[in-house]
Amino acid sequence: MDPALFVSLYPGGGRPAYHLKMMLKVILYAYANRIYSSRQIAKQLKENIYFMWLSGHQTPDFRTINRFRSERMKDVIYEIFFSIVDLLRQEGLVKLEDYFLDGTKIEANANQCDFVWCKSTEKYDQKLEEKFRKIVA
Structure with missing residues (x-):
């Protein structure tokens, strides 16, 4: 680090x-x-x-x-x-090729109209990937 x-x-x-x-x-x-x-x-x-x-x-x-x-x-x-993730990647303990996101949608009683949709999840993943690449660079 x-x-x-x-x-x-x-x-x-x-x-x-x-x-x-x-x-x-x-x-x-x-x-x-x-x-x-x-x-x-x-x-x-x-x-x-x-x-x-x-x-x-x-x-x-x-x-x-x-x-x-x-x-x-x-x-x-x-x-x-991200420096820890990069260190793990360099040591071969983590691969950034495949990752899995639990996309389970559970309806709550408090707010029945609030769900995590696919587009917002993809947008978040792109921002996270850009931030990671920027920090590593």
Whole structure:
């Protein structure tokens, strides 16, 4: 990953922050294990040996994790995501040739007229592909 992405996140000053790479590793590992709640991530940092190893036995609280996700990572989350996808592609672990999109339409009681249609899905895929190509280039 480009280290310049991390430098722009913190302007400096104030109390020393948790290391950016450590926070990112913990969050990505939590997401890979379907843990999305900042409270659950903070709990795993105290109970789960894998999380302890990734964090170097540091235990940021749930507010710190949530602030990191919502404020610090807000501007660079797409660049980081696409750099990870590109790294996986370069290592041969992911192929970008075939992918599958679950197009299941489930009618809800709250709003019976709101469905995801084929054209909007294709338009979204094209924008995502263009954004990915731009970042990789």
